[in-house]
Amino acid sequence: MTALALAATGTITIEVANPAEAHAAGARPGFQLPFPCGESWRLSTYPGHDNYDVDMIATSGTTAGRSILAADAGTVSFAGWSDGGGWYVKLNHGGGWESLYLHMVSAPVVSTGQSVSQGQLLGKVGSTGNSSGPHLHHEQRRDGTKVETYYNGVRSEITTDGYPSGEPQSPPVVAVSANCGNVSVYGTLSDGRLTYSAIESGTGRRLKTVTSTAKLGFTPVAMATLNFNTILFTSSAGDLYRVDVITNNTSLSYNAPVKIKSGGWTHTNLSFDGAGNLYGLNSAGHLLRYDVTAAKPAAGNVVNGTDIGGGFVLKTFTTAGPDWILATAADGRLLSYKINGVGSWSPGELKSSTWQGMTHLLSPGAGTIFGRTGNGALHRYGDRNPYDRSGDDLFGLGTVDDSGWTQTLLSAQPF
Structure with missing residues (x-):
């Protein structure tokens, strides 16, 4: 697949997967389980x-x-x-x-x-x-x-x-079932611009990437995609921002970022589980959970901050479903956690090694996992049963792109 070529100019970059990379006649279709997403x-x-x-x-x-x-x-x-x-x-x-x-x-x-x-x-x-x-x-x-x-x-x-x-x-x-439609992935570039990529769920082909001309105006530290056109960010100043996307079709544009919380948001990682729960990880290794009560939250819609517990020494972090955490450790382990409540979680080790090269981990849910490596490649994996805390049914599903994923932050929209 042609790598992402995210131009450093102020022009909008639009890329579509090479038509020659479409399935050749007779190749296996991208079959999904014939039931609604997540069943x-x-x-x-x-x-x-x-x-x-x-x-x-x-x-x-x-x-x-x-x-x-x-x-x-x-x-x-x-x-x-x-x-x-x-x-x-x-x-x-x-x-x-x-x-x-x-x-x-x-x-x-x-x-x-x-x-x-x-x-x-x-x-x-x-x-x-x-x-x-x-x-x-x-x-x-x-x-x-x-x-x-x-x-x-x-x-x-x-x-x-x-x-x-x-x-x-x-x-x-x-x-x-991962019969969920295309995967939507937002990202940030080092100069503060946003990217949007669409990935075909059945085949893993990147369909397009668009890049904004506008820049965020603050230094993002962590991001979480709430829905198709709403993203939350923490900043280097410890503030929480909301970004409302106007379009991500043939161009990417958004309204000016809205600061919805001032100070105290020192999370190094954020992820939204698609069921109203925003998870954050701070530099001390504590996992925190918040209730998000609106599709475009204001200050009063990110509430009930709860410290689940400490000891989460993680390199990368994402949510894999309602109250499920997927993460990698610096020693290469791939880990899964079912969050039960304050001080209570059920851990599982999916892989004991080989994941140390992942700089970003993201999952829209339904057993679909993406990992970005230090050389800018994006790889795709499937977990037949993502809620068994076992890696016996984890499979490699190939590479989306060999290089070009240069975003400083990445976040997938939950299914």
Whole structure:
């Protein structure tokens, strides 16, 4: 991928991924789990199933009636009824690739010949046709042949039903949906300008980067993206600022920064978990949490500052979901914490080494992780179950860019 070329001039820089880097014909589409962003599902098979067939049941709550989304963009090649599959949809993704969604509770909400985007609603989970209970039967095919399913670039590991050969059937796995749309990443340059980058969630391709002409007017120390057009910053003077983005489409512009807190904000790291909680880390290793009660907070909307506890000696820091912290230590460990309350957290070590080269860590949630290295490369990782405090299901998903990420701060918008 072409590296970011963030010009040092005052002109707006616009870059779009090279069209030649798009998937070649026949390459695997960027399939995602066919459910809304952040939902957790159990993937399994059973004797007598065909190899590579996957049955999906929600890990919590009721499975019946859940939304079924397109795993990737495509054209509806069939939407209707079959005695075995009940109400179902088949999508054609081009290059010989298809995906199937069986046993819907009622007729699909899409029709044959219709174009759909990744994440578009196809129907609801049911138990029609040859089914013993509510679930989604999902298949991915290439040139008419079933193949192992992939989600967010990660193998499902559902490969064999164990019948009739007698070999052990694939054990169940838990996966969290990253069918969330594109990843939005804001950053700051050393001269005080802002950047915005869009990364395709299914493939990890950087789609564009735009850079502002305006400069912040203060020295930023930490940043947290609240939503698509609202960012919080701490400054070297210990103040808390809000920046309201006007546009980040073909240019990046924003209103003058608003100081919403004066003094005392000495956090070296900030991150927003997408569920109303702003986490900060100070130089003494204390983790603090605040309630953010408005999409564009004023002073009275960043409240209830709570010292969770000390001993958080971390090199990089981000939130990975509601009350979940992801961090690296100077010795290369990748760490995960479930924050339970004051003085209470559940730690986990995802990796015992090799992450010391990361200068920035950011996550929009749903098991998607980005790490920037000292040479300006941005790498992408997936965690099949980001809430198990285990690195056994952590996977490398390739490099977004080999170089060019020269931002002094980076922050991803929570899904």
